[in-house]
Amino acid sequence: MTTEKRYTPIISKLRDANLRPTRQRIALAELMFRGEDRHISAEMLHKEATTARVSVSLATVYNTLHQFTQAGLLREIAVEAGRSYFDTNTSNHHHFYFENDGHLEDVHADEVVVSSLPTPPGGAKISRVDVVIRVRQD
Amino acid sequence: MTTEKRYTPIISKLRDANLRPTRQRIALAELMFRGEDRHISAEMLHKEATTARVSVSLATVYNTLHQFTQAGLLREIAVEAGRSYFDTNTSNHHHFYFENDGHLEDVHADEVVVSSLPTPPGGAKISRVDVVIRVRQD
DNA sequence: TCAATACTTTAGAGCCGTTCTAAAGAGAGA
DNA sequence: TCTCTCTTTAGAACGGCTCTAAAGTATTGA
Structure with missing residues (x-):
């Protein structure tokens, strides 16, 4: 099996943000940024990953959401106390x-x-x- | 000792809101509504009460803040995830x-x-x- | 005034979203 | 490939908040 490097838009996005395109970050980005803009919580994303047979820990979901937010790929929204939403529309x-x-x-x-x-x-x-x-x- | 009923503005406020003017609610209202408008968290108010030698449980502080909010005496604000502020300016x-x-x-x-x-x-x-x-x- | 009733308070346990820890794993450059 | 650094992870821990059920207090009506 050859180690084939893919240069999808998502990998470029990650590289531009100085984030190593790891399996987890690529998978989460693909889940979040396909289709329509959305408002997603950490738990929602974690469940979605699990459903899609992507094994990611909850800690990594949180890390990724925050890194993406810092990089300007997401925007954090706080309307309810006690739960954060992340908006894929920045x-x-x-x-x-x-x-x-x-x-x-x-x-x-x-x-x-x-x-x-x-x-x-x-x-x-x-x-x-x-x-x-x-x-x-x- | 005579049981003297006081009809302060705060007691009227509470009665109007259908809240029994208990020692705790009166004390908390007095702390919150004296002076300037403020943005206060449950923990801040609890600490303030303690400092003022008013014995109130944290649960009661939360109950009171929510009851006051429901009665329109306070407004809840969520800007940061994880902590609620209550605004005395409604x-x-x-x-x-x-x-x-x-x-x-x-x-x-x-x-x-x-x-x-x-x-x-x-x-x-x-x-x-x-x-x-x-x-x-x- | 006093008992009966309904509402309120409380300590402490419990919950839930989130963060921390430290150890194992994986990407990147030489 | 080796090495360095970054990343992931499970699980513990944390902080804000809510729940519980038992004790306390305001109110009502006789």
Whole structure:
């Protein structure tokens, strides 16, 4: 069996982020970044990996999510205390938060117009503006 | 010793919320609602009570914070995963979130102009719009 | 006023998401 | 290939929060 190196987009992504393209990181990235943008928790991703017969420890799932976040491949969202979600959509956008069941849906940036912002105190610089539209279903 | 009933504003607040004005709830309310508006965690409040020689269990602090939130006396804020803050300012307003040390500061509602919002899907009703301006100090 | 009732508090156990540890495993460069 | 460094892992540990069930306290109505 030859050791064939594949240069898929995912491996390039990892290399660009200075992350060794290990079996685990490649598999998790493939699970997360195929198809639609999503909001995923560590546990969800771990279960998905298990279902897909990818053996990864929960610690590695956490490590990977944080490394990806730091590298700008994911964005962490905190709406509920006690559980973090990671958004595969890292472009400028906002969220609906459904109070009934706690799920999130994207809102395109141009659907929310924030036309005026205050100057941060103490010379602080704005790094991001998050708009969460909390909605109730019934 | 006569059993003297006091009708302070705090006791009225509690009665209006259908919460019996117990020693613990009165003391916690007094601690929270005196002075400036604040962003307080359960542990902070528990420590404050202890310092003020008010004996309250941590469970009661949690119960009280949630009951007050449900009654509209507090607003719960989740910016960091893993720890909840409760805001004594329940009027319409937003927040600066300082990424360096994780603290919050109020932004008056009229300093942020959200001039356009999308319609929630599935006939959901907007219950609140939270704007978090994430800033970095250096 | 007093008993009966319903609500509240509490210590401590327990839960759950997340992080830590330290030892084994695997990728990369020479 | 060897070596160095980075990565993964199981399992323990942690922190914030909630649950339990028993004791305590406010309220009601007679």
